[in-house]
Amino acid sequence: MIVNDSLLCPSCPPRHKGIWARLWIISYGGLLKIVTGSILTIYVVFCLDDGMVLMNKKYPPRFLYPKEWQHLTMFILFTLNGCVDVMSKNLLPQRCVVLEKGTLVLTFYVLLLLLMSHGQDSTGIELQIHYLLIVVVFLLMLVLTIELWTPDTFHLLLIETFLFLTMGSWLIQGGFILYRPVTGYPWQDDDISDLMFITTFFCWHVMINALCLLGIYGISSFWHHCYCPSLKLMESKEAPHHKGTTGPLYKLLREVEQSEKDDQAPLLSKSSP
Structure with missing residues (x-):
């Protein structure tokens, strides 16, 4: 990026x-x-x-x-x-980027519907894990839907990556909580401390993933600006060419000039004798 x-x-x-x-x-x-x-x-x-x-x-x-x-x-x-x-x-x-994004959006619409009913027979710890996962999937669905109209927006892609990271890490954490607790003892549904720490762990995932993205972007930006001068020099040389010879306005001007030349050609041929 x-x-x-x-x-x-x-x-x-x-x-x-x-x-x-x-x-x-x-x-x-x-x-x-x-x-x-x-x-x-x-x-x-x-x-x-x-x-x-x-x-x-x-x-x-x-x-x-x-x-x-x-x-x-x-x-x-x-x-x-x-x-x-x-x-x-x-x-x-x-x-076809629109096809890829549209399929991904449709997948998350269906995923949200399935998750809404997936935890209906759950209680306590399992229900809390599913609720937090539904929040992430819902936000991700909204971002992906907006990207159908603006697929090349840096901020939306950054939010999408962050939500995907949070969703994936929370799924892994939820699997360990429900099936393989680190302590070896199952979590208690009737213990209010266990329910509160579920939300606390989720907030830790949010912060860790945000710091992960910030670190990746910071290191990449530092490396690009300090150790890749050839890339910056190439971009500075190519920038005027791209700005001056691309775009619908440039094509429209070329078509107008060509039509004017075609109109003037018969007049020149008559006036030449």
Whole structure:
């Protein structure tokens, strides 16, 4: 973001030709989503002893494993979002950022709906963890929705990255709290101290992630301004060229000049004799 003019489609060309040029433009994020989502989908399907059964065979029929089916839906959406990223960046003739953002927004709309019902039968610690996760997902959904109209805004991309970091770190923390407590003793739902420390830990995640982003940006900015003078010199040389020869106004002026020349050509040919 510091070096390139475009935040979503960086203008840095591949350093090598051939296979290295093709490897440079691969959507590694999309591939990671596909692999991770597929592994988690397979795990959810085969983790149950009797498989992913939708309804029992008794009368009256009842739906089975509601949380597992919601997990399966989340992971399938995650995989499909990775497929869209790979298709947009590597298969289409031109990258479609709106398609990528739209699919991501749709994924988070569905994720928010699933999370709203996911913790309905939860109480105490588990419910508090889900509430805090819903807050992050809701804010992330709003930011991603705004980015549909302004996808190349630095502040929105920074907030999006921060919310993604908070969501991921809190999911890891919530997994340890619910299933593998560090102390070896389960958290108590009826203990007000445990409930209060859930919110305290979440605030610590917010502060740590903010400091992480600040450190990354500070180190990158310092490195760019102090140890990359060639990049700054190249940008200063290319800036007048880009400003003077690009944009719709420049194209419009060229078209007007061309039309004026075409109109004047018959007059010159008649007056020449």
